[in-house]
Amino acid sequence: MIKIEKLHKSYPIGKDSLHVLKGIDLHIKEGEFVSIMGSSGSGKSTLLNIVGLLDIHDEGHYYLNGQLIKDMNEKKAALLRNKFLGFVFQSFNLISYKTALENVALPLYYKGMGRKERLQVALDYLEKVGLKDWANHLPNELSGGQKQRVAIARALVTKPKVVLADEPTGALDSTTTDSVMDLLKDINNEGMTVFVITHEEEVAEQTKRIVRLKDGVIISDEFTKASKAV
């Protein structure tokens, strides 16, 4: 599903450049539940941004669903994101003046689905994350955990191939963290590839494969007990 070969990325800082990713090789198959771990500055967010087509790599190859990602312009990237990827962010990134339902329906709008249909689909997904009764509330009327569940519903609504979650539990307390992780596990059990970035061991342990990054290189890549249990 995701295949990365010798990926390099550096950011210019003044005259110098900061080499963030120093040759990453990673292969994630369909249906995997992977977490990327590392301290801040290890390059994990950069990796996710490149995988999520939110940023462009400098060197190496990146195949998404077998397709080589090269010479992306914003329009092509937008289409691919809409088709293959669902995002869950640490800070939720819901649009503040839209209700939960409208937020969830937004990716379907960009897919070109009619209003009635997409609101129905969005409502189904809100029900799935247990927020059907909150459909017409604005984000600031929801708790952190509820917001993140809305964001997950929004990530799932287009039936993407991969769900990318950047510190999905970073802004949540432990109870809500568990409920969000349970949700991600359910999604994975349904066969969707889930790619999580975290610095919390407890979160990483609930995934099936942990990739540890340090200073822009992979230092370990192993399957967890959770994966063996299944």
Add this chain to the structure above:
Amino acid sequence: MFDIDRWREIFQSINKNRLRSVMSGFTVAFAILLFTLLFGIVSGLSNTFTEAFADDAQNAMFVRVWKTTKPYKGLQTGRTIQLRNGDYNYVNDTYGNKIQYKSSRIYKNFNLKYKNEAGNYSVMAVNPDHQFLEKTIIDEGRYINERDLKNKSKVIVIGRLVKEDLFGQKPALGKRLNVNGSSYLIVGVFSDEGGDNEERKAFMPLTTAQMIYGNNDYISQIALGYNPKLNLDEAVAFGNQMERDLRNKMNIHPDDQSALSVQNMAEANKGVGQFMGILYAIVILVGSGTLVAGIIGISNIMIFVIKERTKEFGIRKALGAKPSSIVGIVVQETVLITTLAGYLGLSLGTYILSLIGDSLEEDYFIKDPNVSTGIVIGATVVLIISGLLASYIPAKKAANIKPIVALRAD
């Protein structure tokens, strides 16, 4: 083309940011309002000036004579110059193709009497064309015609106020009027936009006056309307040429203004035209300044708005929004606000101008101020296009920011 969802997005965004929308709308509405008022007031001034010359036709010329003030070819100063039918015919024969209307004039002052009502009025003996030269409006009956001239008929056309003085509310048409002892048939009643004095007058056939009062071919003045196909410069040249020729013909010193002069409306029109031209130029300058201020206002607001929404655009892009759709909603929203506000400013301006109406005519010489729809629509279009550019450029920039950067924005 029409995308109901796109409009829903726009109304949601406008509704969410009411203050911002109202402010940017206000900028535009105010600019258009000032623009409308400015142009309206100048057009009001222009109307007043045009009106000031409304008494006579725009193309009128008058040949006037008095006494010589310069000796010429052995002739003394102080000689009285008299125009005759021959001079009238000479002018017609020489300049026929440059003349639209022509009439001689004889000024008289008569006592007009009907039953017990009487008064002294100035009476002019004229040719039929005179109606157009003086812009006389016939309210009842008719004006002097060629048959009157030929038959030297004793007919008279009286002004609205003469009728009011002598007849009150009773009909005057067809009645016989005592003019200095002779009986004249009233064949018409006229009015004139030149004011009350112009309506306290009467007209009679030229030939009748020449026969009865002097039995000669004297005329007081020659009134002409130059051919409207002549432009102002050509008309002025025509007047000067005629002045020279007549002075030459009548043995008058070429520079003797007092003995014979041609008063030409073309010269006055030229002056007024130049004056209004300068006034309009000033207004266009100031009006454009107002528009530019409006445009800068929208641009500022749009730059701020787009900065504020950068993160939202990042989210939208992460969810699959193409850059074009981001630019689209921003531009469409701006154009919508600009159009509505422009229309509001225009309506308000037009409404205020209509309230002013003629109320400022007495003190400020502003009559019936209004704006031509073309100018205002032009101004609104300029603002809409500016709004389009003002939003397009920053929106395009925002839409092309990498989503990762946009998402980081706060």
